[in-house]
Amino acid sequence: MSDVRALYFDGKSSHAHDVVLSAGFGADSKRVLQVRGAGLNLSWPFTQLRVSDRIGTSRRYLYFPDGSQCETDDNAGVDDLLIGEEPAAARLLHRWESGLGYAFAALAITAVVAWAFVVWGIPAIAKQVAFALPAETEKLIGGDSLSALDRFVFTPSKLPPERQESLHRLYARMTAGIDGASGYRLELRRGNRIGPNAFALPAGIIVMTDELVELSKDDREIEAVLAHEIGHLRQRHILRHVLQDSATVLLIAFTFGDLASLTSLASAAPTLLLQARFSREFEREADDFAFGYMVRRGIPPEMFAAILQRIEEKRPRGTDAPDYLSSHPATRERIERMRGAH
Amino acid sequence: MERTGAPEVALQFTGKAGEYFKIWIVNLCLGIVTLGIYSAWAKVRRKRYFYGSTLLDGSAFEYIGNPVAILKGRLIVVTAVAIYSLSKQVHYAIGLALFAAIVLALPWVIQRALQFNARNSTHRNIRFGFRGSKMQIFGVLAIAGLLVPVTLGFAYPFYFYMKRKVFIDNSNYGDRRFVFSATAGNYYVAALKVSLAFLGFVAGTVVTLGIGALPLYILLSSYAEATFARLAWRNTTLGAGSGEIRFECRWTTGGLFGLYFGNALGVLCTLGLLIPWAAIRTARYKLERISLQSEQGLGGFLAAVQEDVGAVGDEAGELLGFDFGL
Numbered sequence A: 001m002s003d004v005r006a007l008y009f010d011g012k013s014s015h016a017h018d019v020v021l022s023a024g025f026g027a028d029s030k031r032v033l034q035v036r037g038a039g040l041n042l043s044w045p046f047t048q049l050r051v052s053d054r055i056g057t058s059r060r061y062l063y064f065p066d067g068s069q070c071e072t073d074d075n076a077g078v079d080d081l082l083i084g085e086e087p088a089a090a091r092l093l094h095r096w097e098s099g100l101g102y103a104f105a106a107l108a109i110t111a112v113v114a115w116a117f118v119v120w121g122i123p124a125i126a127k128q129v130a131f132a133l134p135a136e137t138e139k140l141i142g143g144d145s146l147s148a149l150d151r152f153v154f155t156p157s158k159l160p161p162e163r164q165e166s167l168h169r170l171y172a173r174m175t176a177g178i179d180g181a182s183g184y185r186l187e188l189r190r191g192n193r194i195g196p197n198a199f200a201l202p203a204g205i206i207v208m209t210d211e212l213v214e215l216s217k218d219d220r221e222i223e224a225v226l227a228h229e230i231g232h233l234r235q236r237h238i239l240r241h242v243l244q245d246s247a248t249v250l251l252i253a254f255t256f257g258d259l260a261s262l263t264s265l266a267s268a269a270p271t272l273l274l275q276a277r278f279s280r281e282f283e284r285e286a287d288d289f290a291f292g293y294m295v296r297r298g299i300p301p302e303m304f305a306a307i308l309q310r311i312e313e314k315r316p317r318g319t320d321a322p323d324y325l326s327s328h329p330a331t332r333e334r335i336e337r338m339r340g341a342h
Numbered sequence B: 001m002e003r004t005g006a007p008e009v010a011l012q013f014t015g016k017a018g019e020y021f022k023i024w025i026v027n028l029c030l031g032i033v034t035l036g037i038y039s040a041w042a043k044v045r046r047k048r049y050f051y052g053s054t055l056l057d058g059s060a061f062e063y064i065g066n067p068v069a070i071l072k073g074r075l076i077v078v079t080a081v082a083i084y085s086l087s088k089q090v091h092y093a094i095g096l097a098l099f100a101a102i103v104l105a106l107p108w109v110i111q112r113a114l115q116f117n118a119r120n121s122t123h124r125n126i127r128f129g130f131r132g133s134k135m136q137i138f139g140v141l142a143i144a145g146l147l148v149p150v151t152l153g154f155a156y157p158f159y160f161y162m163k164r165k166v167f168i169d170n171s172n173y174g175d176r177r178f179v180f181s182a183t184a185g186n187y188y189v190a191a192l193k194v195s196l197a198f199l200g201f202v203a204g205t206v207v208t209l210g211i212g213a214l215p216l217y218i219l220l221s222s223y224a225e226a227t228f229a230r231l232a233w234r235n236t237t238l239g240a241g242s243g244e245i246r247f248e249c250r251w252t253t254g255g256l257f258g259l260y261f262g263n264a265l266g267v268l269c270t271l272g273l274l275i276p277w278a279a280i281r282t283a284r285y286k287l288e289r290i291s292l293q294s295e296q297g298l299g300g301f302l303a304a305v306q307e308d309v310g311a312v313g314d315e316a317g318e319l320l321g322f323d324f325g326l
Helices: A075-081 A088-098 A100-132 A136-142 A145-152 A161-176 A210-215 A219-234 A237-255 A257-297 A302-314 A328-340 B017-033 B039-051 B067-090 B092-119 B134-150 B156-169 B184-207 B213-234 B253-269 B275-288 B312-320
Strands: A004-009 A017-025 A031-037 A040-045 A060-063 A069-072 A185-190 A198-201 A205-209 B008-010 B054-056 B059-063 B121-123 B126-130 B171-173 B176-180 B236-238 B245-249 B290-294
Touching: A004 A031, A004 A075, A017 A040, A017 A069, A017 A075, A060 A075, A069 A075, A069 B059, A088 A100, A088 B017, A100 A237, A100 B017, A145 A185, A145 A198, A145 A205, A161 A185, A161 A219, A185 A210, A198 A219, A198 A237, A205 A210, A205 A219, A210 A219, A210 A302, A219 A237, A219 A257, A219 A302, A237 A257, A257 A302, A257 A328, A302 A328, B017 B039, B017 B275, B039 B059, B039 B067, B067 B092, B092 B121, B092 B126, B092 B134, B134 B156, B156 B171, B156 B176, B156 B184, B156 B213, B184 B213, B213 B236, B213 B245, B213 B253, B253 B275, B275 B290
Parallel strands: A185 A205
Antiparallel strands: A004 A017, A004 A069, A017 A031, A031 A040, A060 A069, A198 A205, B008 B290, B054 B059, B059 B121, B121 B126, B126 B171, B171 B176, B176 B236, B236 B245, B245 B290
């Protein structure tokens, strides 16, 4: 066994002593660590000294009972000295940290767990939190989204007053039978470039465009669409969406916190990628709610499928409105799902 | 600044990106599978790796923070945040009162954090220390929270200066004290230069129609960081009299820009996989461009006896200092 060159510090002054460490036997024939240098000849039983973990090629430290210590870059030499003096578990971390196979395994586990947490964990937590928060929270987030839309997109409804009235009556009849829907209200607007559509806005507002009303061939189709939007509101989708987005950014910023400044840009990208998936989940939940409502009222699911189909055909190209009713690639799938639900 | 004939000793950094990648990913993974509990141990290993790879005159720095103390600190912080957010739901007045209590506890928390970090950093088996009082920290916070808003930001360089001064003047290595000799005037001159550079950043962003905003922003922050870092290090001394140690900092705007631009590009293109590489090259650049100069060498420092403090402040300080906008 070769000797280990080290620096010895007594803990009282920063003066460095060049020493050599070796294993030997003390007076009572116990194994001891010997520290020898110019004017120094010390020895401690192995049971009384503590050795720092090996972390890469960073310096290794041996701590002695009197507060003095040794520092060395000869990590392998220290390991050799300690053979038989420390449990094998003490070297486990270093083995994991130095093997390429372990690194790949750790990378795979980290990636899978992080992905699962973002895709399932965060939405589940956001759901719990959203339902635990008071209903007013959504108003704080949404603020004046309707007046903003009124300013930039919508114009007042041009439907005949009696038609508007009958729609409001229809809506009132619907919400009377739905628990917790009494605080929601229906707003009719001309959608203009948005075309036939309906939205659930924060603070319990449902907006339906004239174009959608004109597109419908049966009031039960409108009922299906409104039930879908009430589903969004009942499931707190807006609040959950905001919570999920914030939590994802927070998680990414936390994980990469070391370099927070330069990853602030990077953290936005995965969030954007996930948004499509999040909103598809929400569409499904709202569809399920609408389906449950339609079954109760004896409305055939075909009604919803038919209006979805017509909206898809009429959809103006290149709109980027906050669209809760239909996500392009998923519409066909949703229609199939409704039709299959007979 | 005046230069004596004494030899300069630069810090040396021996960390390697490939090696650190393996340490980083394994510890990150262990932190995740233990639901964050292991992260306290991971943090200590990470700090020990960086400290133990930073050499001054042939011997390394050492981090001796206790992971259990860090874990306890984290639990206290998480509990405090949870109690605060729950109480806010019950009644806003309770939330407000708790918020006030947290603000008032801030000087204590920051003091403990600085003490914990200093006392757990050693070199040659001699500890660093921080002796700043809660009142001094409260004073610096008052400048930030009251004076800066009242003067519409004009006091910001003064805040920046005082923050540095209180930190350095109260720091020690063994029985030697650090001394900060820059003036508030120095900081105002530096802030003026950075402000002019900011105008250049705005002009450049407009001229390039916003395309150049990100690289120009990195350039601007590199300039600001290099300017203030050189100012601070060159006006810091350790010890007094003929044995005093002076510091030199050779970070340049171009150097930091290349560093950060490369980091951003690498980390973004690999979805974070190059974070360890970025951390290593950042440490190498910054550490190897700081050097010490002393007439007498570095031996002969005596360790000052200090009492122990818990780790609560370290974690609270870390979390509270974590300010990203949402």
